[in-house]
Amino acid sequence: MCDVGVASASGLKPLEPSGTIALGESMDKVAPAWLEEQFLRLSHRRPEIAARILERAFSEDDDFRWAVVVDAYLDEQISLGKAAELLGVHRAVLQKRFVEMGIPVRIGAETIEEAQAEVESLRRWRTPQEIGYRSPVNSISELI
Numbered sequence: 001m002c003d004v005g006v007a008s009a010s011g012l013k014p015l016e017p018s019g020t021i022a023l024g025e026s027m028d029k030v031a032p033a034w035l036e037e038q039f040l041r042l043s044h045r046r047p048e049i050a051a052r053i054l055e056r057a058f059s060e061d062d063d064f065r066w067a068v069v070v071d072a073y074l075d076e077q078i079s080l081g082k083a084a085e086l087l088g089v090h091r092a093v094l095q096k097r098f099v100e101m102g103i104p105v106r107i108g109a110e111t112i113e114e115a116q117a118e119v120e121s122l123r124r125w126r127t128p129q130e131i132g133y134r135s136p137v138n139s140i141s142e143l144i
Helices: 032-045 047-060 062-074 080-087 091-101 112-124
Strands: 005-008 011-014
Touching (some): 032 047, 062 080, 080 112
């Protein structure tokens, strides 16, 4: 069990006996370990609330989304294509950024599930025709 309290200049200040933060205390001073423990308890007792909190954080906090996606990629839970999809960027852009940051790039699917996820990711991207691109050549026979 972790110490319960709020951070203060002199260290960890105990919470009120009721387990609530004393009036006037700011939530940003709550000890991170205590908050983490409470969130874990909440996720077991009220998973629907914990899920909403995580979904909101994932959709609204770019740093949180980046950390979750990159960690999942590094743990080989998702492919580069899926990581790009979750981050809302093109796969090539994410691959370049990973190389610049020294993050190892895994190219190609290693499992059937990864291959299927990559196909689904590609299907979500707009085709050249959808963005108004017109080829100067109408058919392959014009090239021959």
